[in-house]
Amino acid sequence: MNAAERPHEHTPENCRRYLGSLGDYIEGTLGVELCHELEAHMVVCENCRVVVNTLAKTISLYHQLPAPELPNAVKERLLAVLDLKPFLQNGTGSEDLQAE
Amino acid sequence: MSRMDDGELVARLKAGDQAAYAQLVEEQAARIYRLALRMMGNETDAEDVLQETFLSAFRSIDSFEERSSLSTWLYRIATNAALMRLRRKEPEQVSVDEPLERDDGDLLPRQFFDFCCLPEDDLLRDEARAEMLRAIDGLPATLRSVFVLRDIEGLSTEETANALDLSISAVKSRLMRARLKLRERLSTYFSQGPVLPDTRQ
Numbered sequence: 001m002n003a004a005e006r007p008h009e010h011t012p013e014n015c016r017r018y019l020g021s022l023g024d025y026i027e028g029t030l031g032v033e034l035c036h037e038l039e040a041h042m043v044v045c046e047n048c049r050v051v052v053n054t055l056a057k058t059i060s061l062y063h064q065l066p067a068p069e070l071p072n073a074v075k076e077r078l079l080a081v082l083d084l085k086p087f088l089q090n091g092t093g094s095e096d097l098q099a100e
Numbered sequence: 101m102s103r104m105d106d107g108e109l110v111a112r113l114k115a116g117d118q119a120a121y122a123q124l125v126e127e128q129a130a131r132i133y134r135l136a137l138r139m140m141g142n143e144t145d146a147e148d149v150l151q152e153t154f155l156s157a158f159r160s161i162d163s164f165e166e167r168s169s170l171s172t173w174l175y176r177i178a179t180n181a182a183l184m185r186l187r188r189k190e191p192e193q194v195s196v197d198e199p200l201e202r203d204d205g206d207l208l209p210r211q212f213f214d215f216c217c218l219p220e221d222d223l224l225r226d227e228a229r230a231e232m233l234r235a236i237d238g239l240p241a242t243l244r245s246v247f248v249l250r251d252i253e254g255l256s257t258e259e260t261a262n263a264l265d266l267s268i269s270a271v272k273s274r275l276m277r278a279r280l281k282l283r284e285r286l287s288t289y290f291s292q293g294p295v296l297p298d299t300r301q
């Protein structure tokens with residue numbers, strides 16, 4: 001009997017088999033059948049349980065990373081390079097022109 | 101005057117309307133800079149990529165077809181500019197033909213330290229965040245671009261595939277590889293425990 005027929009067991013082949021499905025599992029897009037299989041496997045396999053938890057945590061930590069701001073000086077230099085300097089007036093600067 | 105929607109903005113961009121150019125910068129520059137910064141890992145290169153992106157976008161606006169949104173189109177230009185620059189800097193590191201669908205042996209998890217239950221203070225401290233950024237830099241560029249677009253910028257799988265000219269399955273597989281590598285690295289980092297600079301005996 002090979003590992004595929006005993007999906008619940010904690011064997012290197014099984015852990016490997018589920019590796020590619022963990023992303024879908026975390027995002028809730030894994031097929032029902034495979035999802036049940038994986039969950040049954042995780043009951044007996046602490047390693048896979050930890051990998052799933054820490055993988056989800058890794059993603060959520062990156063989601064919480066503060067977004068860097070665009071420094072004003074960088075924006076000014078960008079507008080200069082693009083010959084759009086006249087449009088730099090704190091904010092959009094396009095109102096006056098559109099009012100014409 | 102109300103904000104122009106994509107279609108109207110595109111029409112005015114194609115007509116060479118300077119105010120439309122300025123509006124595009126206004127709306128998209130911060131996002132593109134963020135992407136460039138995460139891709140390049142330093143501010144100087146990020147600024148170069150930002151400028152290249154808009155220069156190239158304005159040059160090629162005529163060829164923009166509205167199959168994707170303006171912002172996905174800009175992401176595509178920016179990612180290409182970043183990858184090109186990385187290829188010049190570290191040619192051995194960035195290969196387009198990198199075999200991505202090969203055996204997953206090198207992805208097998210090795211660290212099983214469950215850092216989930218560490219105090220938030222430890223997980224969110226500045227040092228941990230610096231390590232997270234270094235970990236992004238440590239990814240091969242082809243994985244980094246997928247990870248940054250999906251998990252940092254929050255694009256959908258479809259939008260990412262579109263921006264990078266990849267198939268959906270290639271995006272999924274690269275994203276999985278990137279996430280597993282980052283998980284591995286963060287596990288190692290957090291398993292070493294918090295560094296307490298003030299611990300004196």
Ligand SMILES: [Zn+2]
Pocket residue numbers: 010011014015041045047048049
């Ligand atoms: Zn397992």
